[in-house]
Structures are given as C-alpha cells and as structure tokens.
Amino acid sequence: MRKWLFFAPLAIFLAVSVFLYTGLFSDPWSRDSALLNRPMPEFDLPDLMQPQQRWNRELLTGEPFLLSVWGVWCPTCKAQLRFMTELREQGIPIIGLYYPLPVDPAFGDHFSLGQLQRDVQRELAYFGDPYQFNILDENRRLSFDLGVSGSPETFLVDADGTIRMHHVGDMNPRVWRNLFATAFEELQQAALVYQEVKP
Amino acid sequence: MIPELGQLALTFAFVLSLMLGVIPLYGSYTGNERALMLGKPLAIASALFAGLAFAALSYAFYTDDFTVINVASNSSTVLPWYYKLTATWGSHEGSMVLWVWILTLWTAAVALFSKQLPLLMQGRILGVMGWIGVGFIAFSLFMSNAFERSLPYFPAEGNDLNPLLQDFGMIIHPPLLYMGYVGFAVSFAFAIAALLSGKFDSTWARWARPWTLAAWMFLTLGIMLGSWWAYKELGWGGWWFWDPVENASFMPWLVGTALIHTLAVTEKRGTFKSWTVLLALATFSLSLLGAFLVRSGVLVSVHSFATDPSRGLFLLVFLLIVIGGSLLLYALRMRSVRSQARFELFSREVMLWGNNVFMLTATLVVFLGTLLPLFHQELGLGSISIGEPFFDAMFFYLTIPFSLLLGLGPWVRWKQQKWQPLIPPMAMIAVATLIVAVGLMAATQSVQANVALIGLLLGAWVGMSALGEVGQRIRQFGQGLAGIRKLSASHYGMTTAHIGFAVMVIGIAMTTTYSVERDVRMQVGDTVSLSGYDFTLLDLYKLDGPNFGGEAADLKVERDGRFITNLHAEKRFYTIQRTVMTEAAIHARLSRDLYVSLGEALPGDAWSFKVQVKPFVRWIWLGGLLMAIGATWSLFDQRYRRKVTRRLKVPARNEAEVAHA
Numbered sequence: 001m002r003k004w005l006f007f008a009p010l011a012i013f014l015a016v017s018v019f020l021y022t023g024l025f026s027d028p029w030s031r032d033s034a035l036l037n038r039p040m041p042e043f044d045l046p047d048l049m050q051p052q053q054r055w056n057r058e059l060l061t062g063e064p065f066l067l068s069v070w071g072v073w074c075p076t077c078k079a080q081l082r083f084m085t086e087l088r089e090q091g092i093p094i095i096g097l098y099y100p101l102p103v104d105p106a107f108g109d110h111f112s113l114g115q116l117q118r119d120v121q122r123e124l125a126y127f128g129d130p131y132q133f134n135i136l137d138e139n140r141r142l143s144f145d146l147g148v149s150g151s152p153e154t155f156l157v158d159a160d161g162t163i164r165m166h167h168v169g170d171m172n173p174r175v176w177r178n179l180f181a182t183a184f185e186e187l188q189q190a191a192l193v194y195q196e197v198k199p
Numbered sequence: 200m201i202p203e204l205g206q207l208a209l210t211f212a213f214v215l216s217l218m219l220g221v222i223p224l225y226g227s228y229t230g231n232e233r234a235l236m237l238g239k240p241l242a243i244a245s246a247l248f249a250g251l252a253f254a255a256l257s258y259a260f261y262t263d264d265f266t267v268i269n270v271a272s273n274s275s276t277v278l279p280w281y282y283k284l285t286a287t288w289g290s291h292e293g294s295m296v297l298w299v300w301i302l303t304l305w306t307a308a309v310a311l312f313s314k315q316l317p318l319l320m321q322g323r324i325l326g327v328m329g330w331i332g333v334g335f336i337a338f339s340l341f342m343s344n345a346f347e348r349s350l351p352y353f354p355a356e357g358n359d360l361n362p363l364l365q366d367f368g369m370i371i372h373p374p375l376l377y378m379g380y381v382g383f384a385v386s387f388a389f390a391i392a393a394l395l396s397g398k399f400d401s402t403w404a405r406w407a408r409p410w411t412l413a414a415w416m417f418l419t420l421g422i423m424l425g426s427w428w429a430y431k432e433l434g435w436g437g438w439w440f441w442d443p444v445e446n447a448s449f450m451p452w453l454v455g456t457a458l459i460h461t462l463a464v465t466e467k468r469g470t471f472k473s474w475t476v477l478l479a480l481a482t483f484s485l486s487l488l489g490a491f492l493v494r495s496g497v498l499v500s501v502h503s504f505a506t507d508p509s510r511g512l513f514l515l516v517f518l519l520i521v522i523g524g525s526l527l528l529y530a531l532r533m534r535s536v537r538s539q540a541r542f543e544l545f546s547r548e549v550m551l552w553g554n555n556v557f558m559l560t561a562t563l564v565v566f567l568g569t570l571l572p573l574f575h576q577e578l579g580l581g582s583i584s585i586g587e588p589f590f591d592a593m594f595f596y597l598t599i600p601f602s603l604l605l606g607l608g609p610w611v612r613w614k615q616q617k618w619q620p621l622i623p624p625m626a627m628i629a630v631a632t633l634i635v636a637v638g639l640m641a642a643t644q645s646v647q648a649n650v651a652l653i654g655l656l657l658g659a660w661v662g663m664s665a666l667g668e669v670g671q672r673i674r675q676f677g678q679g680l681a682g683i684r685k686l687s688a689s690h691y692g693m694t695t696a697h698i699g700f701a702v703m704v705i706g707i708a709m710t711t712t713y714s715v716e717r718d719v720r721m722q723v724g725d726t727v728s729l730s731g732y733d734f735t736l737l738d739l740y741k742l743d744g745p746n747f748g749g750e751a752a753d754l755k756v757e758r759d760g761r762f763i764t765n766l767h768a769e770k771r772f773y774t775i776q777r778t779v780m781t782e783a784a785i786h787a788r789l790s791r792d793l794y795v796s797l798g799e800a801l802p803g804d805a806w807s808f809k810v811q812v813k814p815f816v817r818w819i820w821l822g823g824l825l826m827a828i829g830a831t832w833s834l835f836d837q838r839y840r841r842k843v844t845r846r847l848k849v850p851a852r853n854e855a856e857v858a859h860a
Binding site: 003006007009010013014016017019020021022023024025 | 473477480481484491495497508511512515518519522523526527529530533534570573574576577
C-alpha cells in the first residue's frame with residue numbers, strides 16, 4: 001500500500017496536465033458576461049454619421065441583431081470587417097457600437113467628430129461595411145455597462161432586447177458557425193412566432 | 200548575415216546538446232570512460248554556441264536590423280542603445296534565446312566546477328541537462344524563432360519596446376529570474392542522476408546543495424527586483440500583485456526554500472531521502488510549469504507573452520516528458536528506499552519537517568489560487584476569480600505559526616532536544632522581542648492596528664532568536680574573534696537569511712497597515728499635507744524625450760517647515776506605441792518612502808496627483824536582499840571546497856559520515 005504512495009505525485013501531475021491541455025484550447029479571456037439573459041442597459045446615444053439622430057434601447061428591439069463593439073484604432077476590428085460584411089449580405093442585421101479612444105487633452109489631442117467620420121468612412125469603404133448604422137458611444141458609458149473589456153466584442157441581442165450571447169475577440173467563420181449561427185436562427189424563429197402571435 | 204549566423208549557432212548548440220544528452224549517458228551505462236569524458240567539452244561548446252546566438256540577436260537589436268521580425272516588433276531607432284540591447288529579451292522569442300543560453304551556461308558550470316564528482320555521476324547529470332537543453336533549444340528554434348526575417352518587405356521603423364520594459368529594473372530582472380528558474384534544472388539533474396544510479400546516500404545531497412543555493416539566490420533576487428520594478432514603474436505603489444506570473448515564480452521559490460532545508464537534513468542525517476528527491480523534482484517542475492503558464496496563454500496576466508496554442512502544446516508535451524517521466528522514475532525507484540535514521544519528536548529534523556509543511560501549504564495556496572480559475576472554467580462551472588484578499592488572508596495565517604517555529608528551529612539539536620535547556624534562552628529572546636517590537640512601535644509613533652503589532656512581534660521574534668542563536672554558537676566555539684571565525688559560513692548564511700525573513704515580515708506588516716495615500720488636485724503653488732509631510736507643487740512643464748513626450752512636475756517636500764527633498768514626477772507618452780506611462784517620484788528612506796505620481800490633466804492648468812507615504816516599504820526588499828546575501832554566504836562554506844582535496848584519499852561513502860559525525 002505504502003509503495004503506491006510514490007505514484008501519487010505522478011497521478012496529481014497527470015490530472016493537472018489534463019486541465020492544462022484543455023485550457024490551451026479554450027480562450028482565457030472568454031468569461032460569462034454578467035449581463036447574459038438580462039435586458040440591454042438603457043442608453044441614449046447619437047448616431048455616428050448623423051449625430052442629430054439619437055438611438056435608445058426601444059428603437060433597437062423588434063428583431064434579433066448583432067451588436068458589434070469596434071473602432072478604427074483596433075486592427076482586429078479591421079480584420080473582421082470583411083467576414084461581417086458577408087454576414088450582412090446573408091441578411092444578418094449588425095449594428096455597430098463605435099468605441100472612441102479616450103482623448104487626452106494634455107497631449108494636444110482633441111476630439112473631432114468630422115475627422116472620426118472621415119476615418120470611419122474611409123475604413124468601411126476599403127474593407128467592407130457590415131453595419132446598418134453605428135451608435136457613437138460618446139463617453140464609453142454603454143460599453144462600460146455592457147462589460148466590454150476590449151475590442152472587438154460581439155453581442156447577440158434578441159427581439160426583446162435581451163442579451164443572449166457575448167463574444168470577446170474577432171468574428172470569423174469558425175466563431176460564427178460554432179457559437180452564433182444556431183442561436184441566431186432560433187432567435188429569428190422565436191421572433192417570427194412572437195410576431196405572429198402578437199395581434 | 201549575422202542573424203543567420205545566430206540561427207546557425209543555435210542549431211549547433213542544439214546538436215551539441217543532443218550529443219550531450221546521448222554520449223555521456225551511453226557512457227554511464229556501458230562504462231565507456233571516453234564517452235563520459237566527452238560530457239565536459241560538449242557542455243562548454245554548447246554554451247559557447249548558445250552565447251554566440253544570443254550575441255547575434257543582440258547585435259541585430261543594437262544595429263536596428265528591422266528585417267528581423269523580432270527586432271522590428273520590439274525595438275526602434277529612437278530607443279536609447281541600452282534599451283535596444285535589453286529589448287533582446289523583451290519578447291517571447293528573444294527571451295527564449297536568453298533562457299537557452301543561461302541553461303547551457305549552468306550546464307557548462309556543472310561541467311567545470313564539479314571536479315569532485317565521480318565521472319559516472321557527472322556524466323549522468325550532464326546527460327540530463329543535455330536533454331533539457333534539447334527540449335528548450337528545439338522550442339526556440341522550431342516554435343519561436345527569434346531570427347526570422349521579413350524579407351523582402353521590411354519596415355523602415357520598428358514598433359518600439361513596450362515602455363513598461365524601458366527601465367533599469369527590467370534590464371536585470373529577467374536574466375536573474377531565468378538564472379533561478381533554470382538553475383533548479385541542476386538540482387533536478389542531480390536528483391535524476393541519483394535516481395538513475397539508485398544510490399541515495401547523503402553524497403548527492405551534499406553535491407546538489409551549493410547548486411540549489413545558487414539557483415535559489417538568483418530566484419530570490421529576481422523576484423525581489425520584479426517587485427521593486429513594479430513598485431516604481433506601474434505608478435501606484437503596489438509591490439506584489441498575486442498576478443499569475445508572479446505566482447508562477449513564487450511557487451518554485453517556495454518549494455526551492457523547502458528543498459534547501461531538506462537537503463540539509465538528507466546531507467547531515469541521511470533521512471528524508473525520498474522526500475528530498477521529490478522536492479528537487481518538484482522545484483524544477485514548477486519552474487517549467489511557470490514557463491508554460493506564461494508562454495502558453497492559458498492564464499490571463501499582465502506579463503504574458505503573445506500566445507499561440509501550438510507553442511503551448513509543445514511546452515505541454517515537453518512538460519509531460521520531463522515531469523511525467525521523472526515522477527514515473529521516482530515512483531519506480533523509490534519504492535525500495537528506506538530512511539533509517541531515528542529522531543525524537545522534538546528535534547531539528549522535526550523542526551525542518553515543520554518548515555516543509557508550511558512551505559508546501561503556502562505553495563498549495565498559491566497553486567490553487569492561480570489555477571483554480573482555470574480548473575473551474577474547464578469543468579464548465581463558469582468563471583471565477585481569486586484575488587488578493589484570499590492570498591493575503593491565507594498568508595497572514597500561515598506566517599504566524601511559521602515565524603514562531605522559525606524562531607525556535609535553529610536552537611534545536613539534531614536527533615533529540617530536551618525542553619529544559621531551551622527555556623532560559625527562549626525567555627530572554629521573548630523579552631528582547633517585546634522590547635524591540637514596542638521600541639519600533641514607539642519610534643514610528645504607530646499605536647493601533649493588530650496586524651502591524653503581530654508583524655512586529657513575529658519579525659522581532661525571528662530576528663532576535665537568530666541573533667541570539669548565532670551569539671550562543673560563537674560563545675561555544677571560543678572567546679571573541681576565535682569563536683566568530685570558527686562558526687561556519689553556512690551558519691552565518693542561514694542566520695542572515697532568517698534575519699532577512701524577519702525584516703521582510705516587519706516591512707510587509709508596517710507597509711500594509713500604515714501606508715497612507717491621497718488623490719488630490721494641484722496647481723502650481725498648491726500644498727498638500729500627508730502624515731506630517733507638506734508637498735508643494737513648484738512647477739509643471741512639457742517633456743521632450745528621445746521616444747516620448749509628456750508632462751513633468753517638480754515638487755518640494757517639507758516637514759515642520761524643514762526642507763526634506765525635491766521630487767520629480769513624470770507622465771510620459773511614448774509616441775510609437777502610443778502608450779502612457781507614469782514615472783513616479785520616490786524619495787526613499789529606511790523608515791518610509793514618499794511616493795508621488797501624476798494622474799490626469801484637469802481643467803484649469805491643474806493635474807490630479809496621487810501622494811503616498813509608505814512606511815518601511817524598503818524593508819521588504821531589504822529582507823529579500825538579506826536572504827540572497829545569506830544564500831551567497833552559505834555558498835562560501837569551506838565544506839563545499841575542502842572536499843576536493845580530501846576525496847582523493849577517502850572513498851565517497853565513508854567520507855560523508857566522517858565529515859559530519
């Protein structure tokens with residue numbers, strides 16, 4: 001009996017390595033958003049391109065959509081534009097939540113909406129424009145409420161405005177197929193049924 | 200051209216390591232003396248070529264060779280020359296080359312400084328080191344090539360070095376840390392060689408001891424420098440963060456500390472044999488685990504390198520072979536080993552066993568705290584996070600019994616100790632402890648707070664007891680200077696390290712309890728008071744550095760109208776990486792640090808400032824430094840050198856008994 005005790009370190013190590021192995025293939029940044037299955041936070045924010053147009057939660061509800069947090073300063077966001085444009089062509093509604101970089105007046109930076117609009121337009125014209133429209137998260141308040149920790153992040157919001165999925169990292173065919181596709185179709189079905197039942 | 204030569208040199212080092220892994224081991228089984236003799240030249244040649252590879256990479260950094268991808272993404276022309284050189288190990292790829300070089304250096308050191316080892320043993324040790332080298336050089340060559348070029352389209356300007364790494368602390372922190380991590384490979388190789396030979400007498404422990412001490416000393420310095428660097432470079436005055444990567448370096452340190460202590464038991468008393476071997480395997484295994492955690496991306500940390508699952512997979516397979524293989528060998532060999540020595544319940548052996556219990560409990564706490572979030576997520580239980588409160592509380596409760604034991608331990612004799620003779624000295628130490636603790640309390644005018652009082656008492660207890668013990672030994676050896684000279688270097692080393700621990704405990708307790716901070720808005724001419732110090736903002740102006748711009752503030756500190764110091768704090772904006780760095784202004788004294796950092800610009804020519812007074816924070820690093828000095832002192836023990844001449848006459852086994860009878 002006592003002799004087998006000498007195998008204990010080996011057994012413990014092997015058990016730990018199983019976790020290390022699976023840990024390799026899962027994304028350490030992925031964490032369950034605290035907002036999952038909760039309604040989207042309230043907000044009142046301007047449109048990026050037409051600031052006089054203002055958006056709020058009620059205006060967005062009615063059909064499931066993807067909310068994509070991004071910015072021109074984020075290279076990965078750039079990389080996902082092409083695939084997301086394909087999604088848009090398949091009829092998936094995608095709304096952008098534009099995350100502007102903090103401006104530090106101490107370094108002579110100042111915020112210019114015109115400049116930002118030109119940058120966004122140039123980038124979308126070049127890489128593809130997946131967005132129905134973009135909401136400008138002026139003070140990054142909505143991103144904060146959504147628990148955004150980096151860009152890009154994508155949320156799946158259902159017809160009632162409830163957050164159903166939260167993905168940190170880029171949107172690519174694999175992520176779409178494995179995580180979003182089925183869930184999105186189900187939500188779409190549910191929304192149709194809901195609309196039929198509704199008088 | 201030079202980078203290609205570097206890669207070629209690394210390839211040579213790989214082949215040489217492979218030969219080192221095969222030939223001496225082959226010799227050790229066939230008794231082929233010429234094969235065994237080849238170990239030394241192979242180890243030295245391997246270190247030379249790895250050094251050439253590192254030099255080639257440094258040269259590419261120094262000359263801004265942006266055709267090398269690694270240089271382009273971690274350096275720039277505007278970087279000062281010394282940071283260009285240190286950028287060599289600022290990235291995953293570059294740091295692997297450094298790691299490999301250090302590993303081959305340790306191997307060569309074993310080959311050069313182990314003349315007293317039997318050839319057979321030396322061959323086995325070098326063989327094991329050779330295989331470890333093969334693994335890491337292969338990782339560097341095939342999985343993370345630092346010499347890769349981006350021809351023909353290469354950038355005209357580099358991406359610059361992460362500003363956090365542009366600091367003196369960063370110049371020496373990673374090399375020291377790697378010296379420690381990789382140094383434990385030597386203890387590991389000694390343990391494997393002992394396992395292969397099947398002989399676990401005290402000799403292997405005596406040979407492994409100085410190497411383990413040296414590695415431990417480097418790791419201590421490395422961790423301490425990392426803490427100091429974080430304190431001054433991250434800009435908010437914290438000195439330990441329980442970050443996964445810090446924990447990854449802390450675990451081998453804890454187990455390494457346990458190992459140093461059981462090596463003493465195995466060497467002097469011939470017991471704890473299988474336990475010591477296991478600790479030697481565990482220390483290096485935890486170093487490897489640390490490397491895996493940092494470089495594979497399974498954990499989220501501020502330190503992690505950019506990640507890639509194939510790299511992680513390579514390292515994991517390497518871990519499985521090295522750790523799994525060694526533990527299997529351990530299980531198979533150790534089933535037949537018995538420790539014979541007897542000892543009573545109250546004896547040095549049991550005291551050191553107690554040290555091990557605490558060290559390993561601490562390791563378990565760190566291990567679980569670091570990896571539990573990963574386990575939890577992989578079991579599908581959702582994400583959790585374990586932070587400072589958990590570690591702080593656990594370490595607080597562990598430190599109390601540990602320190603009490605540490606005060607008593609050195610007084611206790613091997614084999615058996617009677618209670619009665621220890622009562623008078625312990626009572627005197629207890630009185631001295633109270634006096635010192637109360638004296639420190641009074642001197643720092645700190646009154647309330649139990650944590651600080653407990654810390655002071657524990658620290659004073661350990662310190663007084665260590666001093667008292669060394670004094671008593673000296674008196675035993677003879678009057679005055681004669682006694683001082685007679686006491687062995689390793690005894691002085693031990694005492695110094697224990698006092699270092701005491702100093703660190705006091706520093707931690709005082710800093711955590713009595714640090715005060717204020718976030719204030721200041722304009723030129725404003726004064727803010729904290730802990731009796733008056734900080735006046737004298738001037739605010741623009742900065743213009745080689746690769747950064749920003750804002751600087753000059754302050755004046757006074758106490759009761761008496762001038763103390765001028766402070767200079769900066770907020771730098773690194774233009775290429777577009778990152779903001781806070782250069783805190785620190786005025787350090789043994790009893791306290793004044794710490795001022797610039798926050799954000801506020802409307803109306805004002806800035807927000809964080810002003811802190813941190814009592815005794817230097818004691819934390821002073822304690823670490825004393826521990827490292829203690830380990831170095833022990834290395835100079837005559838025992839480790841006198842053997843060279845003596846063992847020519849006496850056969851190995853008897854000698855061990857003669858030496859410590």
